[in-house]
Amino acid sequence: MPAKTAGKPKPQHKPNKTELKKQKRKRDHEDLHKLEEAIAQLDPKSGKVKTFADLSSAISPATASGLHSSHFTNMTEIQEQAIPLALQGKDILGAAKTGSGKTLAFLVPVLEKLYREQWTEFDGLGALILSPTRELAVQIFEVLRKIGRHHAFSAGLVIGGKSLKEEAERLIRMNILVCTPGRMLQHLDQTAGFDANNLQILVLDEADRIMDLGFQSAVDALVEHLPKSRQTLMFSATQSKKVSDLARLSLKDPEYVSVHQDATTATPTTLQQHYIVTPLPEKLDTLYGFIKANVKSKIIVFLSSGKQVRFVYESFRxxxxxxxxxxxxxxxxxxxxxxxxxxxxxxxxSCLFATDVVARGIDFPAVDWVIQADCPEDADTYIHRVGRTARFQSNGRAVLFLDPSEEEGMIKRLEHKKIPIQKVHVKEKKKKSIKNNLQDMCFKFPDLKYLGQKAFISYTRSIHLQKDKEVFKFDDLDWDAYASSLGLPGTPQIKFQKGEDIKRIKNAPRQGMSSDSESDMDLDGAYDKKKKDKKEVRTKYDKMFERTNQDVLSSHYSKLVLDGGKEDDDEEDDFLSVKRRLNDDDVDVLTGTAPINSAKVIALGGDDLYVVDSKRREKALQSKKKMAKFRGNSSKLVFDEEGNAHEIYELQDEEDFKQQGPADEQRQKFLDSETVRVKEADVDDKLLAKQRKREKKEKRKAREAMEMAGGEGVDPQLGANGDGDDPLALLRSLPMAGEDRSDDSDAEPPKKKAKKWFQDDSDDEDAKKKSKGGKKKKGGKVIEVDQEPETLEDLEALAAGLLDG
Structure with missing residues (x-):
């Protein structure tokens, strides 16, 4: 009978782990080779790549699935041209309108670069993305998390505001970093074990801002830490073509990608742009009326400084x-x-009052209006500001507020940049003056008034330091009316000096600009504080008011205490101060009377005379504190050992000292006089010591006589009835506290205190036994009595002795 297993196939050989790894490595190598071939065949100018699906053969499956999961399907113009070139490893200068999708144009090449290099977490930092602002860095990082969710790379966000130590612990394990230039440079300099020697790709978003003067030193220092053999991508709405900037970043034959270079406008076609000519004092009135008319819209209002943002926000609130x-x-x-x-x-x-912190790259959805209440410093800043609306083919509107002196110059700059803008007029019924409301609020709330002063000074500085003098004409602006429109009672005084480095002042650390009054600063950031007298006594309250990091009013109170609290304040510095003043003819200083108003003058000892012309000033005579300044400077006295007061010794003038003779002679004369005085004092001291010795001896003998008589003797210094001529003599003879009896050669050791009639020697023995820890006998204590107690005192003493036993 044949075997049943003859017709069955032989079992296949199962591959082990090593073979599986080899097969996987081979497949990955083949996939990478196919990707390289697909990337080499890409032609950005062919126009065939319109969607990310068309690009799927040239990108990894992880990136393709991440784009699909994040609902990115169609590619924008900048993405169509920049991504293929970046995948081929070329350096890129990308320029496109705001809201055109530049973020994906560099994030996709970053992920693909590390994927093709088979980057792991053990390889260190592979990609570095620089952003000028923290908000933009956060936004880039969120997009990176969405499209890179299927990759195994580790990514980190380094923007400051957190502990440097905590960031450093995670930093070493990161493959992709999104960061701001200053914070990244700090880690490269200070974090041990962190380097960028293997960096594959560097990205600069909003590159023109990063290459600007504000980040110049940080970027130059940061580039020194990076390898030369790397890929560099630069993107911005207004790209820099300066050869010096390109050389600083070591770009190699960069491809310039500008999808809107031939466009008729530099801004999106879906954006409606208008400007309103409004005088500077009426700017807040126009702004408030505009916001009231659009309460159901989403609005961004751009102002030139953080101080103005705070004041306008608090006022409108x-x-x-x-x-x-x-x-x-x-x-x-x-x-x-x-x-x-x-x-x-x-x-x-909602309405957001903001500075240029959010003017670049930030994607706020569905913004209806962008209002530029303060004129931008140049046309590029204008383009970035209005780019917060009309993003990704959506509609948007922008309004620019211009002073009549700024209109001609600014419109010329915008026309040169191909920015279409139309002039509109504000309807009279929409105008509403809030000047009286602001004045009322500044009167009621001192902190709001103080914010108004800081906003005024900040705006004045910004106009004064603007480079384009054809647009910003400082002398043509009505500053007094502008201060009044902010609700201020007067125009703050400012010293105008040349600013050495306005970027350094603007980017100064918080510690140096904590909450000091800007009225104390010149336009170049230098403080102009009055030097205090070194001899002045500083109390704890003075030190408290000198602290500049308490709140917004600390410097205001400091100025009140240090400058305004002096007695010699000028009358002009007081606001609405009412004081009663007496003329010299009204007061007769010699007689101390005043024929007019029945005022009188009182000389209290000081240089100033006190004039009493009212009940209030007469009542002030009873106050020592108020009268202290009229009593003059009192002479300080010191007391010697005997209680005699005399003035403090003062140093003699050098000229008077020289007139009295040579120094050696004066010294010898002083020593001789002091020697004589010391000898006389020694004689007196010896006589006094002998007298005290004799008195002690007499007192001791008297005390011994009293003890021998059993306490019933008569004091020899008193009469028989105790009534002597000098009843205090006994008190004088008593020993003084602290007297030393060691100098008494005849002194004998004090005798034991005389025992009472009920005491016995056994008491001392029992006491010794107790002190030594001996046990007391049960039989009790026996007290021998010489005589029967007669008085109540004797009975009490006997009872006390029994109780002690």
Whole structure:
């Protein structure tokens, strides 16, 4: 019978782990080879690549699935031209309008570069993405997390605002870093074990801002840490072509990608742009009326400084225009900035007052209006500001506020940049003056008034230091009327000096600009504080008011205490101060009377005379504190050992000292006089010591006589009845506290105190036994009595002795 297993196939050989790894490595190598071939065949100018699906053969499956999961399907113009060139490893200068999708144009090449290099977490830093602002860095990082979710790379966000030590612990394990230049340079300099020697690709978003003067030193120092053999991508809405900038970054034959270079406008075609000519004193009135008319919109209002942002936000918050208000500026802490950014992103209707911190790259969805209340410094800044609306083919509107002196120059700059803008007029019924409301609020709330002063000084500085004098004409502006429109009672005084380095002042650390009054600073950031007298006594209250990091009013109170609290204040410095003044003819200083108003003058000893011309000043005579300044400087006295007062010794003038003779002679004369005085004092001291010795001896003998008589003797210094001629003699004879009896040669050791009639020697023995820890006998204590107790005192003494036993 044949075997049943004859017709079955032989079992196949199962591959072991080593063979599986080899097969996987071979497949990965084949896939990478196919990717390289597909990338080499890409032609950005062919126009065939319109969607990310068309690009799927040239990108990894992980990136393709990440784009699909994040709902990115169609490619924008900048993505169509920049991504293929970046995948081929070329350096790129990318310029495109705001809201055209530049973020994906460099994130996809970053992921693909590390994927083709088979980068792991053990290889260190592979990609570095630089952003000029923290908000933009956070936004880039969120997009990177979405499209790179299927990759195994580790990514980190380094933007400051957190502990440097905590960031350093995670930094070494990161493959991709999104960061701001200053914080990244700090880690490269200070974090041990962290380097960028293997960096494969460097990305600069908003490159023109990063290459600007504000980041110049940080970027130059950062590039020194990076290898020369790397790929570099630079993207911005207004790209820099300067050869010096390109050389600083070591770009090799960069490809310039400008998809909107031939466009008729530099801004999106879906953006409606208008400008309003409004005088500087009426700017806040126009702004408030505009916001009131658009309470159901999403608005961003750009102002030139953080001080103005704070003042306008706090002022409008009190006025309650009927729309949620937010404010964002660079001096806020990182947690607050992120929270405000998220709140405005999620809001349907809101008004955000902001500086240029959010002017670049930030994608706020569905922004209806961008209002530039302060004129931008140049046309590029204008382009970036209006780019917060009309993003990704959506509609948007922008309004620019211009002073009549700024209109001609600024419109010329915008036309040169191909920016279409139309002039509109404000309807009279929409105008509403809030000047009186601001004055009322500044009167009621001193902190708001102080913010107004800081906003005025900040705006004045910004206009004074602008380079384009054809647009910003400082002398043509009505500063007094502008200060009044802010609600201020007067125009703050400012010293105008040349600024050495305005970028250094603007980017100064928080510690140096904590909450000091800007009225104390010149335009170049130098403080102009009055030097205090070194001899002045500083109390703890003076030190408290000198602290400049308490709140917004600390410097205001400091100025009140240090400058305004002096007695010689000028009458002109007081605001609405009413004082009663007496003329010299009204007061007869010699007689101390005043024929007019029945005033009288009192000389209290000081240089100033005190004039009493009212009941209040007469009542002040009873106050030592108020009269102290009229009593003059009192001479300080010191007391010697005998209680005699005399003035403090003062140093003799050098000239008077020389007139009395040579120094050696005066010294010898002083020594001789002091020697004589000391000898006389020694004689007196010896006589006094002998007298005290004799008195002690007499007192001791008297005390011994009293003890021998059993305490019933008569004091020899008193009469028989105890009534002597000098009843205090006994008290004088008693020994003084602290007297030393060691100098008494005849002194004998004090005798034991005389025992009472009920005491016995056994008491001492029992005491000794107790002190030695001996046990007491049970039989009790026996007291021998010489005589029967007669008085109540004797009975009490006997009872006390029994109780002690």
């Amino acid at each position: 009190h006025l309650q225009p009927g729309i949620p208000l937010l404010h964002l500026h660079g001096r806020q802490k990182q947690v607050a900035r992120l929270e405000i950014t998220n709140r405005f992103t999620a809001a349907k209707t």
